Amino acid sequence: MLVQKTSSTLIDTLRRRRQRLAALINFPVILWSGSSSPRNYPANVFPYRASSHFLYFTGLPLPNAAILLEAGKLELFMDNPKPEAALWHGEMPTPEEIAQLIGADAARPMAELDSFVEGAATIAVQDAATWTRQSQILNRWVLPQNPPQGIDLELAKAIISLRLIHDADALAELCQAATVTVEAHKAGMRFTMNAKIEAEVRAAMERVIIAHNMTTSYNSIVTVHGEVLHNEQYHHSLLAGDLLLADVGAETSGGWAADVTRTWPVSGKFSSTQRDIYNVVLAAHDACIANIRPGVEYQDIHLLACSHIAVGLKDLGILRGNPQDLVEMDAHALFFPHGVGHLVGLDVHDLEDFGDIAGYEEGRVRSDRFGLGYLRLNRPLRPGMLVTIEPGFYQVPAIFNNPHLRSKYQDVVNWERLSLFADVRGIRIEDDVLVTAEGSKVLTIELPTDVNDVEQLVQQAN
Numbered sequence: 001m002l003v004q005k006t007s008s009t010l011i012d013t014l015r016r017r018r019q020r021l022a023a024l025i026n027f028p029v030i031l032w033s034g035s036s037s038p039r040n041y042p043a044n045v046f047p048y049r050a051s052s053h054f055l056y057f058t059g060l061p062l063p064n065a066a067i068l069l070e071a072g073k074l075e076l077f078m079d080n081p082k083p084e085a086a087l088w089h090g091e092m093p094t095p096e097e098i099a100q101l102i103g104a105d106a107a108r109p110m111a112e113l114d115s116f117v118e119g120a121a122t123i124a125v126q127d128a129a130t131w132t133r134q135s136q137i138l139n140r141w142v143l144p145q146n147p148p149q150g151i152d153l154e155l156a157k158a159i160i161s162l163r164l165i166h167d168a169d170a171l172a173e174l175c176q177a178a179t180v181t182v183e184a185h186k187a188g189m190r191f192t193m194n195a196k197i198e199a200e201v202r203a204a205m206e207r208v209i210i211a212h213n214m215t216t217s218y219n220s221i222v223t224v225h226g227e228v229l230h231n232e233q234y235h236h237s238l239l240a241g242d243l244l245l246a247d248v249g250a251e252t253s254g255g256w257a258a259d260v261t262r263t264w265p266v267s268g269k270f271s272s273t274q275r276d277i278y279n280v281v282l283a284a285h286d287a288c289i290a291n292i293r294p295g296v297e298y299q300d301i302h303l304l305a306c307s308h309i310a311v312g313l314k315d316l317g318i319l320r321g322n323p324q325d326l327v328e329m330d331a332h333a334l335f336f337p338h339g340v341g342h343l344v345g346l347d348v349h350d351l352e353d354f355g356d357i358a359g360y361e362e363g364r365v366r367s368d369r370f371g372l373g374y375l376r377l378n379r380p381l382r383p384g385m386l387v388t389i390e391p392g393f394y395q396v397p398a399i400f401n402n403p404h405l406r407s408k409y410q411d412v413v414n415w416e417r418l419s420l421f422a423d424v425r426g427i428r429i430e431d432d433v434l435v436t437a438e439g440s441k442v443l444t445i446e447l448p449t450d451v452n453d454v455e456q457l458v459q460q461a462n
């Protein structure tokens with residue numbers, strides 16, 4: 001069977017989602033699922049991932065399908081599989097059977113979609129075959145790189161307002177992704193002392209995810225070069241003095257993501273310099289989480305992390321001056337250049353297909369400050385939002401060797417003192433935090449952050 005059976009509660013959830021959408025807009029919506037992209041010839045394809053907006057309203061990763069949403073109704077457009085497909089792919093459910101699984105009001109062949117496009121809004125799907133088809137059938141450009149306009153923008157804002165706040169079904173899936181991700185990280189820690197290169201630890205972690213019939217929600221980062229923020233190489237040897245940074249998250253079959261980072265010593269024991277910096281990052285992480293509650297500005301959470309980093313690095317003798325002044329001049333960003341986190345949901349950087357429309361409250365734009373420009377979320381927090389908290393410390397050569405930055409911050413950094421911390425190239429500690437009515441709930445709380453607990457897990461080598 002192509003698709004797993006859906007539960008009756010999911011059908012209710014899907015109905016509620018489209019009724020809530022209908023309450024926000026007064027025009028029809030057509031959402032395409034997307035199609036798989038070929039590698040070297042049409043039948044050898046990259047792993048297929050349905051569009052998240054399609055998944056939100058159908059719960060199923062159907063390829064080559066579209067849905068019409070109008071006044072709370074759902075119609076599925078999908079062709080019967082070609083008769084010869086059964087040879088390669090097995091018996092497939094009919095569109096009518098799939099329509100029943102997702103509580104759709106009708107199933108129609110794709111060719112009929114043409115007669116429903118009048119006045120319909122849509123959202124561009126990333127794969128070229130699909131956005132080309134969207135543009136043809138709607139007779140206007142629908143391009144993933146263009147910000148939505150007109151009714152497409154109205155639709156985007158309506159969907160953002162729904163997807164920002166997770167319902168019970170979404171939360172159940174997000175918790176599953178978080179639980180499996182925690183297990184994957186524990187497996188990675190326990191395997192490290194047996195591993196010779198990064199790839200072996202990655203395999204131990206992804207094994208857990210794959211064994212739960214999940215996928216990774218983004219390309220795993222498992223590296224002894226944590227200072228390369230999006231390092232996707234796994235060939236480096238693990239040496240006794242190294243820290244290993246692992247940013248690995250699971251995605252459920254319904255598409256819901258987790259995003260977690262831990263940093264641990266390859267030897268099972270942090271050096272004193274590694275421990276000192278780790279505890280600075282951990283203090284920032286803990287303070288941010290302790291302050292998450294409805295109404296708090298996410299940018300203030302980010303600035304709280306910055307100020308903990310500044311205080312901690314000043315206490316270690318790495319930064320000089322008044323911590324508040326250091327944050328105001330963005331000196332913390334020499335070591336913590338990215339934002340403290342982002343939205344998580346059906347995507348790991350949830351809703352970022354709309355640029356900053358989702359991440360930034362209406363009327364706000366990105367700052368051009370060195371210490372704020374990479375902040376991906378700038379809204380007051382509301383119950384039901386899921387965000388990451390992921391402060392870090394990195395020694396990035398591209399930053400330290402930048403002549404402009406080097407001269408601007410020449411006097412506030414004790415470079416000689418910093419050189420004693422050469423065995424700390426990159427540390428990040430990242431958890432997934434749900435905003436609740438009372439405050440917050442850390443979905444990944446079962447994964448230790450404390451140095452002694454982390455060391456103990458690594459030392460449990462199997």
Ligand SMILES: [Mn+2]
Binds near residue numbers: 259341342388390430
């Ligand atoms: Mn993240």
